[in-house]
Amino acid sequence: MLTGFHVAVIGGDARQIEIIRRLNGWGATVYIAGFNQLNESFTEAIDLDFESDQVKQLDAIILPIPGMDEEGNVDGIFSNRLISISEDWLKKTPEHCLIFTGISNNYLNDLTKRVNRSLIPLMDRDDVAIFNSIPTVEGTLMLVIQHTDFTIHGSRVIVLGLGRVGMGLARTFDHLGAEVSVGVRSSKSAARVYEMGLTPIDMTNLQDVDLECDILLNTVPQLVVDASMIKQLPSHALILDLASKPGGTDFSYADKRGIKAILAPGLPGIVAPKTAGQIIADVVYRLLSKNIRKEIDHDA
Numbered sequence: 543m544l545t546g547f548h549v550a551v552i553g554g555d556a557r558q559i560e561i562i563r564r565l566n567g568w569g570a571t572v573y574i575a576g577f578n579q580l581n582e583s584f585t586e587a588i589d590l591d592f593e594s595d596q597v598k599q600l601d602a603i604i605l606p607i608p609g610m611d612e613e614g615n616v617d618g619i620f621s622n623r624l625i626s627i628s629e630d631w632l633k634k635t636p637e638h639c640l641i642f643t644g645i646s647n648n649y650l651n652d653l654t655k656r657v658n659r660s661l662i663p664l665m666d667r668d669d670v671a672i673f674n675s676i677p678t679v680e681g682t683l684m685l686v687i688q689h690t691d692f693t694i695h696g697s698r699v700i701v702l703g704l705g706r707v708g709m710g711l712a713r714t715f716d717h718l719g720a721e722v723s724v725g726v727r728s729s730k731s732a733a734r735v736y737e738m739g740l741t742p743i744d745m746t747n748l749q750d751v752d753l754e755c756d757i758l759l760n761t762v763p764q765l766v767v768d769a770s771m772i773k774q775l776p777s778h779a780l781i782l783d784l785a786s787k788p789g790g791t792d793f794s795y796a797d798k799r800g801i802k803a804i805l806a807p808g809l810p811g812i813v814a815p816k817t818a819g820q821i822i823a824d825v826v827y828r829l830l831s832k833n834i835r836k837e838i839d840h841d842a
């Protein structure tokens with residue numbers, strides 16, 4: 543249980559709704575900002591008042607998955623108000639206050655360093671990223687089905703990258719009967735692809751490699767699906783780029799060639815916000831109870 547913990551949830555999307563519900567269920571005192579346009583109301587959550595002393599009690603602040611922009615603003619789809627978090631406000635949190643974000647940027651890294659608070663970028667954690675790959679793969683399947691007029695079964699699929707998302711994609715498309723090849727850059731990953739019964743493609747030496755396929759799924763967050771790769775694709779091919787913005791595809795070249803190429807960020811929040819929220823809430827629960835329990839008990 544999180545009885546005695548004070549947590550602020552600031553901004554975000556449908557994932558945060560599940561996080562708030564879970565925190566409430568675990569007995570935490572939850573403060574919320576950025577949900578004024580949400581139709582449902584959280585009877586057990588308290589509106590966060592940035593001018594009040596609430597900040598002095600916070601054990602944790604949960605920011606949205608994208609974190610903060612370079613000006614300290616936090617985005618929330620359920621609010622028309624700009625929420626900005628100042629250094630002065632953050633300084634008033636207790637020293638043990640943990641700041642959770644999905645991903646971080648230089649601004650947020652510097653800010654939390656200046657106020658000497660621990661920043662936890664959740665998507666950098668293997669546990670969160672691996673759990674999160676489940677709804678990501680399901681969202682990919684949805685988009686592939688929506689944007690093709692042929693079955694996955696029997697189609698030629700190339701997955702670029704064998705990381706946490708790539709591994710799930712390769713396995714799932716293989717199980718659905720696709721002919722799967724996986725682009726990797728290390729011999730270790732190539733060996734893993736072979737062990738999985740799939741075909742490795744050496745991305746460090748793509749000359750003379752046959753890249754013709756029906757579906758190209760990119761998970762590499764660098765420009766890898768370039769003109770030379772796109773040139774080899776048949777006109778009916780679909781490129782689905784899952785890598786973080788701006789993706790790893792030369793979208794303008796794909797467009798010029800008339801190949802459908804889609805950047806598909808944030809799939810867990812779109813296809814399974816409840817599950818994606820649970821994944822985050824569970825990790826927040828573990829980290830809060832592991833790191834802050836003593837201080838709460840000590841203060842009590």
Ligand code: NAP
Pocket residue numbers: 671674675678702703704705706707708726727728731745761762763764766783784785786806807808809810
């Ligand atoms: P990951 O575990 O770090 O995997 C990335 C893979 O890319 C690794 O296999 C890595 O190879 C490979 N790679 C990196 N640079 C490369 C290069 N220059 N050439 C060839 N391969 C390269 O990351 P992940 O968790 O799978 O996530 C992949 C991307 O998807 C990230 O950008 C993440 O933000 C994004 N993502 C998107 C969604 C969505 O909804 N669209 C959801 C979750 C994650 P090595 O193993 O050799 O390093």
